[in-house]
Amino acid sequence: MSENSFSRELRLLTPTHFENVFQKAIPSVSPQLTILARHNQLDHPRLGITVAKKRVKKAHDRNRIKRLVRESFRLNQHALPNTDIVVVGKSGLDTLTNQQLTQLLGKLWKKLSHRCAQSQSG
Secondary structure: OOOOOOOOEEOOOHHHHHHHHHOOOOEEEEEOOOEEEEOOOOOEEEEEEOOOOOOOOOOHHHHHHHHHHHHHHHHHHHHHHOOOEEEEEOOOOHHHHHHHHHHHHHHHHHHHHHHHHHHHHH
């Protein structure tokens, strides 16, 4: 497996995985995105993405957003703690350019890493 791949083991696959994160989540929030995380027992982070049709109307926009989130996660996964992560899209997310979304995700990954480190030590 290459260093920066996004294989099946790095994904949240079942509704149970998602519900588990929602129950006791550590949030990292912006006006367009909410990232929720919960520590897992694995040696790597896992990602789930939800972008509702109600929030982002056009399928091509939802697909673009999910593609960018996956790419950002793939590039930043080694800096992230061992957590299950759910990225939730909010209204207005489709107005961001690819560059703005990538920058926003970079900030939120850092914020999330910091908060997860605090919650483990505290």
